[in-house]
Amino acid sequence: MGFLLRLLKLNTRFWRNVWGSIHAPYATYRSLVADDPEQLLVLVGLMAIYFFLVSPLKFRTFHPFLLTINASRLFTTALTTYLGVCFFFLSLGWVLGRKANLRGVMLAWGFTLVPTLTWFFTTSMFYVVLPPPRHETLPGIIFSLLFITFSISLLFWKGLLYYLTLRFALKLDLWRIIGVSIVFFPGLFLFSLWMYAWGIFRVPFV
Amino acid sequence: MSQRSLYRNFVKRWDEVTEIPTQTVGPLTPIYKRAVPYFKIAPWRILMPTAFLLAVIGALLLEVTAVQVATLLQQGF
Numbered sequence: 001m002g003f004l005l006r007l008l009k010l011n012t013r014f015w016r017n018v019w020g021s022i023h024a025p026y027a028t029y030r031s032l033v034a035d036d037p038e039q040l041l042v043l044v045g046l047m048a049i050y051f052f053l054v055s056p057l058k059f060r061t062f063h064p065f066l067l068t069i070n071a072s073r074l075f076t077t078a079l080t081t082y083l084g085v086c087f088f089f090l091s092l093g094w095v096l097g098r099k100a101n102l103r104g105v106m107l108a109w110g111f112t113l114v115p116t117l118t119w120f121f122t123t124s125m126f127y128v129v130l131p132p133p134r135h136e137t138l139p140g141i142i143f144s145l146l147f148i149t150f151s152i153s154l155l156f157w158k159g160l161l162y163y164l165t166l167r168f169a170l171k172l173d174l175w176r177i178i179g180v181s182i183v184f185f186p187g188l189f190l191f192s193l194w195m196y197a198w199g200i201f202r203v204p205f206v
Numbered sequence: 207m208s209q210r211s212l213y214r215n216f217v218k219r220w221d222e223v224t225e226i227p228t229q230t231v232g233p234l235t236p237i238y239k240r241a242v243p244y245f246k247i248a249p250w251r252i253l254m255p256t257a258f259l260l261a262v263i264g265a266l267l268l269e270v271t272a273v274q275v276a277t278l279l280q281q282g283f
Contacts, residue, residue, distance in 0.1 A: 132277045156253040160253075168226065202283070203279075
């Protein structure tokens with residue numbers, strides 16, 4: 001019973017922070033970096049559920065062994081990427097002489113995966129409900145514009161949370177954030193190309 | 207609230223605020239300070255219309271159509 005209560009509290013805290021990151025991201029991130037890191041388990045759970053649900057769709061098979069292998073591969077890659085980025089930011093923070101701690105970076109960067117997961121989940125859902133290709137008809141154009149708007153909005157949200165991660169977890173000012181971004185984005189681009197070449201992710205789950 | 211807890215809360219808030227360096231952008235700092243409040247509370251009010259505008263402008267200006275981009279994006283997961 002105690003375990004269930006703890007799980008419920010973590011869940012509530014997690015979703016409250018997700019809502020905060022939408023409605024008041026600045027204030028939410030300010031307190032998030034000192035919050036309970038266990039709520040990231042909710043995020044990890046959601047990622048695991050997503051990758052296991054999307055595997056039949058992505059790999060066009062219901063073979064249990066293949067599904068397990070592929071879903072595990074996607075999940076492990078996403079988790080490794082997340083940890084890699086956290087340690088990368090932490091290292092850059094130390095190089096720049098900032099007192100960053102792993103908990104703050106993991107929490108802040110973890111919540112930037114919420115827009116990523118939202119986009120992936122929604123895109124997968126639309127792949128089933130309205131499979132591509134889209135056509136040059138009025139409904140097709142309207143849906144395309146709305147879908148692109150949705151994707152760009154989530155990208156902006158992700159960008160905002162990325163900025164707040166560097167601001168509150170690493171305690172950087174704008175010029176250092178720009179400096180870190182100059183190092184981070186080319187590396188991210190190369191990593192994305194590598195993921196695409198290996199057939200793991202077309203759009204990087206980062 | 208007792209004076210002791212009020213003082214403790216004050217010190218905690220003071221540390222929170224002073225720990226983060228002040229943001230300056232040289233001569234653009236006044237513009238930055240006026241723009242930032244729109245991103246602090248409900249930034250979706252600015253971001254979503256901007257995203258829609260970008261989508262429409264992109265559809266009008268670029269050679270690829272919105273339909274082609276959406277088809278590509280839908281396979282991106």
